[in-house]
Amino acid sequence: MKLPELKLSEVVLVNAASKPNVETVEAFTKEASGLVCQIMSESKLGGLASGSGVLISGDGLILTCAHSIMGRSSRVAFHEGQMAGDYEGEVVYINVKRDVALLRTKKLKTSKWASVRLDGEAARGEEIIAIGNPSMPDGKLNVLGVSKGVVSNPETEVFGKPYLVADISIASGSSGCPIFSMKDGKVIGVVLAVANAQVSKEGISSSGFTCLAAPASRLKSWLGITLKK
Secondary structure (H helix, E strand, C coil), X not given: CCCCCCCCCCEEECCCCCCCCCCCHHHHHHHHHXXXXXXXXXXXXXXXXXXXXXXXXXXXXXXXXHHHCCCCCEEEEECCCCCCEEEEEEEEXXXXXXXXXEEEECCCCXXXXXXXXXCCCCCCCCEEEEEECCECCCCCECCCXXXXXXXXXXXXXXXXXEEEEEECCCCCCCCCCEEEECCCCCEEEEEEEEEXXXXXXXXXXXXXXXXXXXXXXXXXXXXXXXXXX
16 A cells, blocks of 8 residues: 655644543543544455554544554444444555554544643653453454553663553554543553563563553654644
8 A cells, every 4th residue: 555645744633622531530431432443444364454543633533553554445433422433544644664653534523532642751650541442352342441550661662662661451453542641631652562471581571461552752753743832
């Protein structure tokens, strides 16, 4: 697929008009779940690949990861809220190297969307939640599944690339889903990968799973998006 070029500052975001209720995870989830979508595209093997994304503008702009967009066309499904339904998605820009992407959902206009923390890093220990569509053992999806955790490191290099590291449960199907801060309700990361628990031959071991995410503070340079002042 030939990817469209995007110049920096071509996409300008506006923060959501109202501040979300972040007093409890339950209260925030009720507000945010309607902004999270499932993204379906044709896989290289001919089947459907499923990922997640989040609405970040009133005219249908979706923030997700590059590897959840595998074909020329994609379908975006919102399962709750005022946008509930299926939409055709078109690629705005894909940064394959950083594994982040923007889609635009056709014919979607709304007064509700998620704000992105483009300015300022997350903090170590900051409480977070992820909302996505993780796979279950029987092959079905846990649609709009919610998990809670903390930021382990706002940014560190893994194999030479910068990631936000989160201590939170994530599974396949949640690739591209947002990591929300429970401090201000803003998106502070985009889920990209999971580092599995392991014991290596060199004696390096891990007791659990670690989520690797694209830091929202990097999206200005990675996707060419800015925030309207």
